[in-house]
Amino acid sequence: MSKIIASNFKTNHTRKTTLAFCNHLENFLNQKNIPHQIRLFPPNTALLDNYFKNFKIGAQNAYFTKNGSFTGEIGEEQLEEFGIQSLLIGHSERREYLGETQVFCAKKFEYFSQRDFEIFYCIGESLSTKKEGLEKTLTFLQSQLQGIDLDYPKLLIAYEPIWAIGTGISATLEEITQIHTYLKQILGRIPLLYGGSVKSQNIREIFKIPSVDGVLIGSASWEIESFKQILENSLEK
Numbered sequence: 001m002s003k004i005i006a007s008n009f010k011t012n013h014t015r016k017t018t019l020a021f022c023n024h025l026e027n028f029l030n031q032k033n034i035p036h037q038i039r040l041f042p043p044n045t046a047l048l049d050n051y052f053k054n055f056k057i058g059a060q061n062a063y064f065t066k067n068g069s070f071t072g073e074i075g076e077e078q079l080e081e082f083g084i085q086s087l088l089i090g091h092s093e094r095r096e097y098l099g100e101t102q103v104f105c106a107k108k109f110e111y112f113s114q115r116d117f118e119i120f121y122c123i124g125e126s127l128s129t130k131k132e133g134l135e136k137t138l139t140f141l142q143s144q145l146q147g148i149d150l151d152y153p154k155l156l157i158a159y160e161p162i163w164a165i166g167t168g169i170s171a172t173l174e175e176i177t178q179i180h181t182y183l184k185q186i187l188g189r190i191p192l193l194y195g196g197s198v199k200s201q202n203i204r205e206i207f208k209i210p211s212v213d214g215v216l217i218g219s220a221s222w223e224i225e226s227f228k229q230i231l232e233n234s235l236e237k
């Protein structure tokens, strides 16, 4: 069955190494029959023209403007030049380190949804919220959906518990199942991805969870050989 495999490069790779990664990946996918939809989110300095046959390039961030005076940001016009039509919004690292509030995330969503972008919208609780129990966690996750139009057809949600990001320790299959089952009740047909220490060793088991429509991967996707192994292991056996 076709699922979504998205790679978030975060602040890794240069223009040169991104191009080498993409060329390698394109060749690999030309030879393999991988049924999944693949997305790569390189840093903004390494955005490439979206000409690859087997995957699409998206942006990790953009400001809700066509152009203007927003020093350090890029807008719709800069994405347009590369034919970029996919965007991450609401990643926990931007919420935490860049201070992006829910209102700010919702504004970004509104702007880019009106322009027909495919939006990977991220939600996820911290360890301290998780420790407060399931009810608090679910209420928190729901609060991160405030201002997001769940009827938008090109919306995907990535559930990424912060405590599982970059730690090497994924949420357990039971934890993913529990939260995803709840989220599915709210989200209905919206594709639901899991993110947080997904790697070649756990992708097969994670993909067996019926409520997992895809994954958003950080560290284990940055090396091409590791990413290829994830793709190989994503195949049903």
Ligand code: 13P
Binding pocket: 008, 091, 160, 164, 165, 166, 167, 168, 195, 196, 197, 198, 216, 217, 218, 219, 220
């Ligand atoms: P890791 O796969 O490194 O845990 O990162 C997940 C993530 O934040 C993807 O957006």
